[in-house]
Amino acid sequence: MENPAHVERQVLPVDIACVGFGPATGGFLSTLSRALADGDPAFESRAVPGMPLQVVCYERADDISFGVSGVATRAHGIRESFPDLDPAQIPMAHPVGHEKLVYLLDPLGTSRRSATLRGLDRTLRALRRILPLHDEALELPWIPGFMRKENGLLLSLGQFNAWVGAQLMGSGQVQVWPGMPVSEPLLEEGGVAGVRLVDQGLDAAGKPESGYMPGMDIRAALTVIGDGPVGAVGQRLDEHFGLPEGNLQRDWAVGMKMVVDLPEACVLPAGTVLHTIGYPEPEIFGFLYVYPNNTASLGIFLPSWLHSPVRASYRYLQHWMQHPYVWQHLDGGTMRSWGAKTLQESGRRGEPHLVGDGYARIGEGSGSTNVLTGSGVDEAWTTGTLLAEGVLELLAQKRPFTRENLEAAYVQRRRQSWVEKEGRVAEHARDGFQLGFVRGLLGMGLAGLTRGRLHLGGRPRRAREHVPTLAEYYRGRIPAAEIESIRETCASSGTPLHEALMERAGWPPVRYDGKLLVSHQDALLLGGKVQAPPGYANHVIFLDPSLCEGCQQRLCVGVCSGQAITPGDGCGVPQFDREKCVHCGACLWSCTQAREGDPERGNIAFRAGAGGLHSAEN
Template identity: 30%
Template sequence: MSERETLEVDVLVVGGGPAGLAAAYHLRKLNKDVSIAVIEKGKEIGAHIISGAVMDPRGINELMPDWKEKGAPIEKPVEEDHVLFLTKRRKFGLPIVPPPLQNHGNYIISLNKFTRWFGQQVEQSGVDLFAGFAGAELLIEGDNVVGVRTGDKGIDKQGNHKSNFEPGIDIRAKITILAEGSRGSLTKQLVRKFKLDQDRNPQVYAVGVKEVWDVPKEKKTGGRVIHTMGWPLRTEEFGGGFIYNMSDGRVSIGFVIGLDYLDPRLDPHQRFQEFKTHPYIRSILEDGTLFSYGAKTIPEGGYWAQPQYYFNGGLIIGDSAGFLNSMRLKGIHLAFKTGMLAAEAVSDALASNDFSANKLKRFEELVEKSWVKQELWKVRNFHQGFEHGFFLGMVHTGLQMVTGGRGLRNRYQNVPGHRRMERLKQYYDGNLPPPAEPAYDRKLTFDKLTDVYNSGTDHDEDQPCHLVVLQPDICYPRCTQEYGNPCQAFCPAAVYEMTEAGKDSLRLQINASNCVHCKTCDIMDPYEIINWVTPEGGGGPGYELL
């Protein structure tokens, strides 16, 4: 049996996205002698990165003032802003673009491509990057995090060692920075174990489903940004669409839905496909072809939902800590900035050889004094204001904008999104219609499996399932009767499927190899029995231009 290796570093960063890479890059600038390692579960840096994306350059300007001169990939500077309210057949443009959605001075980018480039800059600075290594388990001694164990490789479905078995590595670090993105699996473990969310609002999420299209006729269109409200959402649901023109005639199009909806049959992927059939949206994509697909969750709970993001032996940054402005639909600039501030707090801790929570609280102090706090404070109640529907939410938004984020009171409360989902009988008032069977033309609209194919997703199928259903007996008949097995609807990758299991019986089949790592299932399951854990390192989506 292979021995488990141990690697010792000064600082370990878990996650090779913008926040984690920014922390590593800035720390290297502050201290040339400290040993820094970044582990990333994707097969390469950027493979799992997806966003809209319109980037506010404030964060990258501070981190790397010469980023443009160094060749950072930009699709287009924003030249046009449009906000539309849609009905099924018509569109109504807002005469004035609301300030949070004004993007003059921002840039349309592929965050996936940008992160690949940024990873090269980080590696050239002397940071060790290890792609294809998933952080599987925190190393904890007493109340201190002392590193991370990476996942084993070469284990079959039954848990037996295959001929290529390699045990994970124990990476021991003085300080561990968790930058796993939305609903990080290690972050979730940590927050629960040390109750870092005590006295906080529960985090609430949205899921974004996105495609990139090749549309030759759009090559001459400038940096156009379109955001939509209304159809195909109902007034009880939170979300909207986006269309961003990229370079070379490519169009980034997506749809975001709050994971706090009521209807157990709501299918975010299906709503996105429906969105594309609107006459105006159809006209943009006309004569185009689908290039790539992906999905991700977005932490939208705001300032009040952030966990304590410092602890004995480490920090939580970026999306993992909820640093996102949901009113502006932006988090990339906050990822860069919180990475920088984390690096400064870590540098101080290393200099004093003190890695306690009391010392690392310096990170929170830096955040509270920075523009990060100023920005998040102004939108601290935004998503919560929509708990009772679109129109009341717009009233709350208006009040918050004129009261510096306060609205009717300083802190709006909320409940976890999965708890808002109603049972079938309750939602449909006993008049349950037959399940919808949408038709896809495979030219404009696509089924989930076709979209997953275009995500580049690849897993070794002979490995333990990384979607752990803690109580499988709940799936049938209880969940079938109460909610209609909503996992089949909310998953944007056709991972969950109820199949026949003999006469008058069903069983849950998990198509884990389809998983695009969005973690919607871990968030939205009404029973909280789906636990998303990292699969074998290197597996998952292989995103391009997303």
């Protein structure tokens, strides 16, 4: 069998190749395909003379509807693209109705709260007669304007993507191919000349098998990268070209969510938006959006700046759901779907080089997410539409997709857009969380109210710079020797360490009801319908085994949304089970071991891979 590195590959020439089908590429292709369908001017393909412009998009997931996000969006950009948008056309979509911001107290006394916060909680409880405090929660009387989504839309990203995709493919102008992961950009002469699809017919270790088919090289005049926060192509470009001076990508979060059939007795009307702070850990934000037909999208965000090595997102999600304020709406409900994804929370500060010769970057991976407004889909969509406008301009002028031309046609548009202006306001909004939860909230408020002129806190830190070891974290609560003993017990029984430690620290066991409170694996299988097709190599690689062997935190194991990463034997390299991976990418940014020669990156490579979630409702 030939070595994949030296094998001859088929070449497919196209004009524009897009990587990843999410809202950004949706916006790009919607704008582009409309102009192409218009036919004036008509653009002939240079890649395939005599044919119309060849525009293709390769999506990693097995279906274009397998994206993850419960979306509450102001939908500025989306509505600009679809002025007559009727939410009823899109399954699960609904206009935003009543919005609430809720501070959750700790009903169990187990969350890790600072003295300040405990004092605040005591004060709130003391004033319960005069404050709107009920069910261990305070509904804040006012939501800052920058957080509100008035006149906006609630969406299921999966269904929105499916709706956009159906229209795109119906136009016949562009092709969106799901189930086709892109492994890397074709880096040539200081620019990008297209992309390479992943090899098929490999074993888990990447060794060719009988059905080996080398990934095809798709050569394109323009490569549009919209592969999200942890996409393989975006990562490779960042490694190759670096980030612009002063930019950093150190703030991340994993969002874990469910779509739930609410109990019949639930009184929340469609359009309701609840945002929570304060519980299960103060820094873990929660959301609950009510869709039509008594269903809801709900979940939590577990941020990279959580000053805890315990990263059991699923367990935290279950405790959040069972908070009396939330549970009153959920008790008796049924899980319909489940999923998780990484959010690139550095936003504008994490912006990479947006263009270069032959390529442009859009969407979340291009730093468009706004962490102050808690919004990313509309921003991503808009970056796509801005690029499409620029691309159409260059096509009309018959100018090539050089860095210079793309700077003028796309980057300039982006700099003048609301995405940029609001992104700048949000740039330092969450820095205060480096100093603690209360200062984090104050910092956000300050940044929001002063339009970004004032903020609190310093530079974001890398995971290894602020995440304590388990022994440090539990000092005074669980003796180090007991932690080791629990670790050994968990290793031998194959049960999750972080959950065991949480229980030892006072979090009660979760009583499964078989409907909404189910085991992590049942959430994976019943909710996420996770699976991986055979014939692809493992996409999570532990690069330097010696670093893993010496690692105390092992955040990759605890944070893994699908329990796909397990401790391995003894203290060796963790094991990865591709069939459980939901491709959230949390392992990538959670690793506390610095890669040799590249302190910004950890010891885990998160490459392009097939499979993952098979739910269309997330």
